Amino acid sequence: MFKRKDRISAIRKELEAIVGPENVRTEEAELLMYSYDSGMARARPEAVINFTSAAQVAPVVKMLYGAGVPFLPRLAGTNLSGGTIPLKGGAILNLARLKKIRQIDTAAGLALVEPGVVNLELQRALEPFGFFYAPDPASQKVSTIGGNIGENAGGPLCLKYGVTADNVEKLEVVTPEGEVKFFSYSDAGPDLMSVLIGSEGTLGIVIHAWLKILPLPAHIKTASAAFPSLDAAIRAVTRIISAGILPRALEAMDKVSLDAALTGKASPFPAGTDAVLILELDGDDPVRIKTDLETAHKICSDNGCEAFKVAADEDERALLWQARKGAYPAMARLAPDLLVEDGVVPRPKLPEALKETREIIAKYKLTAGLLFHAGDGNLHPNVIFDRRDIEEVKRVKKAGYEMLKSCIKLGGTISGEHGIGVEKRVAMNWLYGRGELAFFHSIKRAFDPAGLANPDKILPVAGEKPAAKPDLAGAFVFPGKSGLSPEARSIIDELRLRAASGTRTAVTGLGTRLRPERVTEGARPLDLKSLSGLLEIDRENLTARAEAGLSFEEFRRQLKAAGFHLDLPELKGSVGGLIASKVCPEIRGLLLGLEVATAAGELLELGGKTVKNVAGYDAVRLLCGSQGAYAVILSATFALSAGKERQRPPFAEPPAWDAFEPAEIHRRLKKEFDPQNLLNPWIYRGV
Ligand SMILES: Cc1cc2nc3c(=O)[nH]c(=O)nc-3n(C[C@H](O)[C@H](O)[C@H](O)COP(=O)(O)OP(=O)(O)OC[C@H]3O[C@@H](n4cnc5c(N)ncnc54)[C@H](O)[C@@H]3O)c2cc1C
Numbered sequence: 001m002f003k004r005k006d007r008i009s010a011i012r013k014e015l016e017a018i019v020g021p022e023n024v025r026t027e028e029a030e031l032l033m034y035s036y037d038s039g040m041a042r043a044r045p046e047a048v049i050n051f052t053s054a055a056q057v058a059p060v061v062k063m064l065y066g067a068g069v070p071f072l073p074r075l076a077g078t079n080l081s082g083g084t085i086p087l088k089g090g091a092i093l094n095l096a097r098l099k100k101i102r103q104i105d106t107a108a109g110l111a112l113v114e115p116g117v118v119n120l121e122l123q124r125a126l127e128p129f130g131f132f133y134a135p136d137p138a139s140q141k142v143s144t145i146g147g148n149i150g151e152n153a154g155g156p157l158c159l160k161y162g163v164t165a166d167n168v169e170k171l172e173v174v175t176p177e178g179e180v181k182f183f184s185y186s187d188a189g190p191d192l193m194s195v196l197i198g199s200e201g202t203l204g205i206v207i208h209a210w211l212k213i214l215p216l217p218a219h220i221k222t223a224s225a226a227f228p229s230l231d232a233a234i235r236a237v238t239r240i241i242s243a244g245i246l247p248r249a250l251e252a253m254d255k256v257s258l259d260a261a262l263t264g265k266a267s268p269f270p271a272g273t274d275a276v277l278i279l280e281l282d283g284d285d286p287v288r289i290k291t292d293l294e295t296a297h298k299i300c301s302d303n304g305c306e307a308f309k310v311a312a313d314e315d316e317r318a319l320l321w322q323a324r325k326g327a328y329p330a331m332a333r334l335a336p337d338l339l340v341e342d343g344v345v346p347r348p349k350l351p352e353a354l355k356e357t358r359e360i361i362a363k364y365k366l367t368a369g370l371l372f373h374a375g376d377g378n379l380h381p382n383v384i385f386d387r388r389d390i391e392e393v394k395r396v397k398k399a400g401y402e403m404l405k406s407c408i409k410l411g412g413t414i415s416g417e418h419g420i421g422v423e424k425r426v427a428m429n430w431l432y433g434r435g436e437l438a439f440f441h442s443i444k445r446a447f448d449p450a451g452l453a454n455p456d457k458i459l460p461v462a463g464e465k466p467a468a469k470p471d472l473a474g475a476f477v478f479p480g481k482s483g484l485s486p487e488a489r490s491i492i493d494e495l496r497l498r499a500a501s502g503t504r505t506a507v508t509g510l511g512t513r514l515r516p517e518r519v520t521e522g523a524r525p526l527d528l529k530s531l532s533g534l535l536e537i538d539r540e541n542l543t544a545r546a547e548a549g550l551s552f553e554e555f556r557r558q559l560k561a562a563g564f565h566l567d568l569p570e571l572k573g574s575v576g577g578l579i580a581s582k583v584c585p586e587i588r589g590l591l592l593g594l595e596v597a598t599a600a601g602e603l604l605e606l607g608g609k610t611v612k613n614v615a616g617y618d619a620v621r622l623l624c625g626s627q628g629a630y631a632v633i634l635s636a637t638f639a640l641s642a643g644k645e646r647q648r649p650p651f652a653e654p655p656a657w658d659a660f661e662p663a664e665i666h667r668r669l670k671k672e673f674d675p676q677n678l679l680n681p682w683i684y685r686g687v
Helices: 012-019 028-033 054-067 119-129 145-151 192-196 230-242 255-261 286-302 314-325 327-332 347-363 390-409 434-447 479-483 486-501 552-561 575-581 585-590 664-673
Strands: 047-050 071-074 091-094 101-105 110-113 168-174 180-184 205-212 219-227 249-254 275-283 307-310 337-340 367-373 378-385 505-508 524-527 534-538 543-547 591-597 603-607 632-639
Touching: 012 047, 012 054, 028 047, 054 091, 054 168, 054 205, 101 119, 110 119, 119 145, 145 205, 168 192, 180 192, 219 230, 219 286, 219 314, 230 249, 230 275, 230 286, 230 347, 249 255, 249 314, 255 275, 255 314, 255 327, 255 367, 275 286, 275 314, 286 307, 314 327, 327 337, 327 367, 327 378, 347 367, 347 378, 347 390, 378 390, 434 603, 434 664, 486 524, 486 591, 486 632, 534 552, 543 552, 543 575, 552 575, 575 632, 585 591
Parallel strands: 047 091, 071 091, 505 524
Antiparallel strands: 101 110, 110 205, 168 180, 168 205, 219 275, 219 307, 249 275, 249 367, 337 378, 367 378, 534 543, 543 632, 591 603, 591 632
């Protein structure tokens, strides 16, 4: 290993041979420019490497990896969590010049792009084809597809169309060791693509992305609703969603944000307006949109709305969105610095979360505008401050942490779309237990054994202990801890016994797919049929939690009886079996949380009840398609739909769903999760 100060000069010639001498930059001014991003952290890199071709990335990464030099990919640097700060020095890989849109294929519904393509540029390129790309972060004028993938970005339209992970088909990735690999969510075996999305450059570097593009809706209607209080606005949000209306966007702004956004302009809202909702509906059926708008209007009026106005034309619509998307820059103009928090709570908990947020802001004597993606429970308090005032910075940090703790206490999470980076690393300790954090560390080790890809991000580092636990007294307890059925407990006990004696296990659901002739290696069946409970239907949050052995048909029947449905085709098998086999990859889109037992019999609670969650690696989707070999699924939380069920053609099940040949990365993950190869051992022979 080279000494730190020599790390770049020792390999400079080789790097220059790949990217050209002008693209290996070590001048002080250049290093200073890349020592900050939109977050608060600062650290200086040793070099900035500019790329002019995607093909240069793999050899450069291989060179850095071999020399033990840390590296991180960077695009527009608009992430709000310090994700592009080089905490251990090393090289910044500047991919901003890789900005070609390589293909737009409307027949396949795909666009193939390089990572540096700016989100809005892609939207502009798609428009003449009559298509759009759904994820639309407020930063879309500057933020890039690579950065959006790195953070699993969301935006107003994600309420209806899902976040970035739901809108990517396939990725070409340079691994931390410098190999080029392709990942798609529909690959046989575990869903590695989804783990890479939102991994903040810690597991690999995306060099090409195949994005799902959608036809522009024939009709869009946008309305604003002005309320005398934020509480009233939020009550209306919950009722609108529970009424089975799925707007393409449902955004909220409080008075502070509104005033900032409307500075110098006449307010179109009545005097005394404390909060405004922006509601947008789209589709090909104008009658349905009209009816939904009327229902939403009535719900808003019943909840105290004083002015509900449908935008008359494109100009009025643009004005509303200008106010929403311009609120952050408008707040930023009020003070030298701005902290944007990004906690999420289950939607029905929004009023409590907002009340606590306002109390925290008052307690620390701060000024903040509240902006949020109300439809999905994602809060963005924008706290303004001046970093030269050290005492004020301390108050801002404390307030930010208290807001996150409040979200955790209410059953939510610490990041919906901005990522963890370095700034929320410590808060991971408040959200997760040791088992979950160890699981995430295993994922990191499997992808990046030397720990050189964007080191010290996302996961707490040594010394960041869960010291703040006592502050969470009386906190929400994840349903698994309080609500684990006796049957699930006995499965965990059995796994512990088997682990102690080295007994191998064949994880068996309803036997719909597991072929008895494939069960070998002396594995003893572990029957999950006893896990047949529908543990919860949360009517207001539109989520349900079911045990793994429950038949999917029975699950749907019970949901239907309660007035809900899952937006999936008819599927056969148990809840756990369908997730583990991934015969219908679409299931991942509705899956919010999993409780699983490891081979050692440790309970892990992954994900939760919020529709957005980028706190840590997406282990929930990783276990989709893991075929019972990584962990035993005990129960799962799904997002429900209300209203009329979509008609779907019969589902054609792939005949060879288990034709899966583990690659090196699958084997590394298996070794991390189940080093004795105890679970479904025939899948990973020789691990
Ligand atoms: C005014 C403002 C509004 C915002 N609004 C939103 C919003 O509505 N929704 C939202 O989700 N976010 C929002 N953000 C946050 C930010 O814009 C997003 O996180 C965005 O996705 C980052 O894109 P970027 O190009 O700036 O990436 P960067 O900040 O350069 O990188 C982001 C992360 O991805 C990693 N990365 C970069 N390139 C790659 C790659 N090729 N492969 C793998 N990893 C990579 C980086 O290492 C880093 O960890 C906002 C930020 C600002 C300043």
